[in-house]
Amino acid sequence: MGKLTGNRLSFILFPVILLALFGLCYASEEMITAHALAMHGKPKYGPDFKHFDYVNPDAPKGGTITYSAIGTYDNFHRYAQRGLAAAGSDGLYDTLMTYSEDEIDVSYPLIAEKVAYPLDYTWMIFYLNPRARFQDGEPITSEDVVFSFYKFFNEGVPQFKQIYKDVQNVEALDKSTVRFTLKTGNKESLFSLAGGLKILPKHYWEGRNFSEPHTVVPVGSSAYTIKEFKIGQYVVYERVKDYWAADLPVNRGQNNFDKMRYDYYRDDTVSLEAFKSGEFDIRQENVAKYWAAMYTGSNFDKGYIIKEMIDHEIPQGMQAFVFNTKRPVFSDIRVREAISYALDFEWLNKNLFYNQYARNRSYFSNTPYEAKGLPGKGELAILEAFRGKIPERVFTEEYNPSVTDGTGNIRPQIRKALELFKKAGWEIKDRVLKNTKSGETFRFELMLYSPAMEAVAISLQNNLKKMGIEMNIRQVDTTQFTNRLRERDFDMISEGYSAMPYPSKDLMIIWHSDYIDHTYNTAGVRDPVIDKLAEDISGVQEDEAKLLSYGMAFDRVLQWNFFVIPQWHLGKFRVAYWNKFSRPETRPKYALGINTWWVDSSKAKKLPKRNAAD
Structure with missing residues (x-):
C-alpha cells in the first residue's frame, strides 16, 4: 500500500475535523x-x-x-x-x-x-x-x-x-x-x-x-x-x-x-x-x-x-359553494350574504340527504379552534386591533348559517336577502334583480364537475330565481374544471377546504393575498386583516393558548365575510x-x-x- 500524501491525508481528515467542529458549535446549545x-x-409511540x-x-x-x-x-x-x-x-x-x-x-x-x-x-x-x-x-x-x-x-x-x-x-x-x-x-x-x-x-x-x-x-x-x-x-x-x-x-x-x-x-x-x-x-x-x-x-x-x-375522529373542513370575489358582482359582502340565504339546507337534508348530514359553520369543525359563541378575552385582544376593518358582527353575534323550516318555504330568507341587495344597490324590477345605477341584470354561473351536485344546484337555482337572480349551471369535465380554476375563469364553484387539525401556516396559501392568482386562494381574497392574521398564526405555533385564540379569531373573521356558502359534513x-x-x-x-x-x-x-x- 502506498504512502498517504499530504493532500490525500487532508482529504480523509477534513470530514472528521468538520464533524468535530460541528459538535463543538452546538455543544453549548441544549x-x-x-x-x-x-x-x-407528546408522541404516543416510544423509540422501541x-x-x-x-x-x-x-x-x-x-x-x-x-x-x-x-x-x-x-x-x-x-x-x-x-x-x-x-x-x-x-x-x-x-x-x-x-x-x-x-x-x-x-x-x-x-x-x-x-x-x-x-x-x-x-x-x-x-x-x-x-x-x-x-x-x-x-x-x-x-x-x-x-x-x-x-x-x-x-x-x-x-x-x-x-x-x-x-x-x-x-x-x-x-x-x-x-x-x-x-x-x-x-x-x-x-x-x-x-x-x-x-x-x-x-x-x-x-x-x-x-x-x-x-x-x-x-x-x-x-x-x-x-x-x-x-x-x-x-x-x-x-x-x-x-x-x-x-x-x-x-x-x-x-x-x-x-x-x-x-x-x-x-x-x-x-x-x-x-x-x-x-x-x-x-x-x-x-x-x-x-x-x-x-x-x-x-x-x-x-x-x-x-x-x-x-x-x-377527523377534523372537518369547509365544503361550500365558493364565490370568486374577484368578480365585481361578488365583491360586496352584502351581496354574498344575501345569496347565502338561497341555500335551504334543511329542505335538502330532509328530501335529498336522508337527514344524514350536519350543516357546516366553521373552517375548523370538530376541533377546539371552531369559533362559537362570542369572542372571549384572548380573541378580543387580537380582534380589537382590527375593529372598523372587519364586520362589526364579529364582536356582537355568533355566526350561524340561515335556518329554514324545511318545508321549502324560504320567504323570510328572501325578505332578508332583498333588504341586503337593496343596500348594495340591487332591486327587483319585473321579477328580475337589477343594479339601480347601471340597470345590469344579476346573473352568474355555477361551475360543477360532478353530476351528483346537480340536484342541489337546481334547488339553489330555483331559490335564487325567487330573488330575481339568474344562475346558470355549467357541468364540465375534470380537465376543463381544473384549467378554469387555474385561470380563475369562474363565478362560483363547489369546493372543499381541507380539514385542519389546528390552524397552520397552510392558511397563508389558502387565504393570503400573495396567492390571489393561484388555485389555492379559491375565493380570490385580498384582505389586509386576513393577511395579517394568517401571518401571525404562522408565528404562534409553539404557544398553544395563543394559537387557540388566533384560530378562533381567524375562523370568526372568515365566517362573517361570507366568502362561501357553507354546505354540510358527515x-x-x-x-x-x-x-x-x-x-x-x-x-x-x-x-x-x-x-x-x-x-x-x-x-x-x-x-x-x-x-x-x-
Missing part, C-alpha cells in the same frame, strides 16, 4: 435528539415501538386492490405546474418521516432514523437510515435530500415557496446527515419538513424539468412503483419486493397488496354502476342519495358487497367494498386505513367471477 416529532403534546396499534403486523401480503378514478390523466408527475397526474402518483416517493394515523401531526422514522434540534427550533439535523435505497437500488443520501428541497423550491408548484419560505439553508454534513437551518425559529416550519418533503433521486431528476408533466415511469423511493398503464385509462402500481423499509415499525402490517390499480371513468354515475358489477373493489360514497337508494341489488343481498358506515366514512378483504380489529382514528387491509383468499374464493382481479 439539543433534543428524538425518534419522533409531535407538533402538539414495533408497529402502530391499528395494524396487524402479521397481515398476509398478496392480491390486488382496484380503485376508480374520475376523468382522465396525462402524466405521472404530481408536482408539475400543469397537466393531470395519475391517481396514486403522489405515493411514489417516501418522506424523511411519516405520520401515524391515530395521532394528529406526529411523525416517526422512515428515511431518517432520528432527528436532532435545539429548543429555539432554528435548525434540525436528520440522520438518514444507512439502509435507505431508491427503487433502482441506489442509496438515498443527504445529497438527495438537499437536491429534493431545492428542486421543489425552485421548480415545483408555487405553494412550495410558501411552505418552505422559512428555510435559510439546507446542507449535507456527510453522506447520511443533513441539516436544515431556518431564518428564524419556527416549530411548525421545522417539523413539517419531516413528513412533508418527498425525497427524489438526484441521479434521476437532475437535468429534468420538474415543472413540466412527466410521462416516463420515474424512479421512486416508496413501497410501490408503476408496473403498467394506459395514459388516461388506467394505471397499475406494484409492490416493490425488495423495498428496504418494509419491516420498519412504521410499515409493519401495511402495504399489503401486491398490486394497486386505478381505472378511470367518465363520471361518478358510471363509476358507481361499474363498482356494482364488479369492475373494481372499493368505493367511498359522498352522495347521501346514492348511498340510501343505489347501493342495492343481488350482490348486496348475497353478501358479496359489504355496505358500511365507519366512525372517525362524521363517518361511507364505504362499500367487495367482500374479499380482512382488516385489523383496531381502526385508526384519523383515517379509513385501507393501507392496513389485506386480501383474504378464503373470502375472495367465495365471490362470483368478475373483471376486478383478486
Whole structure:
C-alpha cells in the first residue's frame, strides 16, 4: 500500500475535523435528539415501538386492490405546474418521516432514523437510515435530500415557496446527515419538513424539468412503483419486493397488496354502476342519495358487497359553494350574504340527504379552534386591533348559517336577502334583480364537475330565481374544471377546504393575498386583516393558548365575510367494498386505513367471477 500524501491525508481528515467542529458549535446549545416529532403534546409511540396499534403486523401480503378514478390523466408527475397526474402518483416517493394515523401531526422514522434540534427550533439535523435505497437500488443520501428541497423550491408548484419560505439553508454534513437551518425559529416550519418533503433521486431528476408533466415511469423511493398503464385509462402500481423499509415499525402490517390499480371513468354515475358489477373493489360514497337508494341489488343481498358506515375522529373542513370575489358582482359582502340565504339546507337534508348530514359553520369543525359563541378575552385582544376593518358582527353575534323550516318555504330568507341587495344597490324590477345605477341584470354561473351536485344546484337555482337572480349551471369535465380554476375563469364553484387539525401556516396559501392568482386562494381574497392574521398564526405555533385564540379569531373573521356558502359534513366514512378483504380489529382514528387491509383468499374464493382481479 502506498504512502498517504499530504493532500490525500487532508482529504480523509477534513470530514472528521468538520464533524468535530460541528459538535463543538452546538455543544453549548441544549439539543433534543428524538425518534419522533409531535407538533402538539407528546408522541404516543416510544423509540422501541414495533408497529402502530391499528395494524396487524402479521397481515398476509398478496392480491390486488382496484380503485376508480374520475376523468382522465396525462402524466405521472404530481408536482408539475400543469397537466393531470395519475391517481396514486403522489405515493411514489417516501418522506424523511411519516405520520401515524391515530395521532394528529406526529411523525416517526422512515428515511431518517432520528432527528436532532435545539429548543429555539432554528435548525434540525436528520440522520438518514444507512439502509435507505431508491427503487433502482441506489442509496438515498443527504445529497438527495438537499437536491429534493431545492428542486421543489425552485421548480415545483408555487405553494412550495410558501411552505418552505422559512428555510435559510439546507446542507449535507456527510453522506447520511443533513441539516436544515431556518431564518428564524419556527416549530411548525421545522417539523413539517419531516413528513412533508418527498425525497427524489438526484441521479434521476437532475437535468429534468420538474415543472413540466412527466410521462416516463420515474424512479421512486416508496413501497410501490408503476408496473403498467394506459395514459388516461388506467394505471397499475406494484409492490416493490425488495423495498428496504418494509419491516420498519412504521410499515409493519401495511402495504399489503401486491398490486394497486386505478381505472378511470367518465363520471361518478358510471363509476358507481361499474363498482356494482364488479369492475373494481372499493368505493367511498359522498352522495347521501346514492348511498340510501343505489347501493342495492343481488350482490348486496348475497353478501358479496359489504355496505358500511365507519366512525372517525377527523377534523372537518369547509365544503361550500365558493364565490370568486374577484368578480365585481361578488365583491360586496352584502351581496354574498344575501345569496347565502338561497341555500335551504334543511329542505335538502330532509328530501335529498336522508337527514344524514350536519350543516357546516366553521373552517375548523370538530376541533377546539371552531369559533362559537362570542369572542372571549384572548380573541378580543387580537380582534380589537382590527375593529372598523372587519364586520362589526364579529364582536356582537355568533355566526350561524340561515335556518329554514324545511318545508321549502324560504320567504323570510328572501325578505332578508332583498333588504341586503337593496343596500348594495340591487332591486327587483319585473321579477328580475337589477343594479339601480347601471340597470345590469344579476346573473352568474355555477361551475360543477360532478353530476351528483346537480340536484342541489337546481334547488339553489330555483331559490335564487325567487330573488330575481339568474344562475346558470355549467357541468364540465375534470380537465376543463381544473384549467378554469387555474385561470380563475369562474363565478362560483363547489369546493372543499381541507380539514385542519389546528390552524397552520397552510392558511397563508389558502387565504393570503400573495396567492390571489393561484388555485389555492379559491375565493380570490385580498384582505389586509386576513393577511395579517394568517401571518401571525404562522408565528404562534409553539404557544398553544395563543394559537387557540388566533384560530378562533381567524375562523370568526372568515365566517362573517361570507366568502362561501357553507354546505354540510358527515362524521363517518361511507364505504362499500367487495367482500374479499380482512382488516385489523383496531381502526385508526384519523383515517379509513385501507393501507392496513389485506386480501383474504378464503373470502375472495367465495365471490362470483368478475373483471376486478383478486
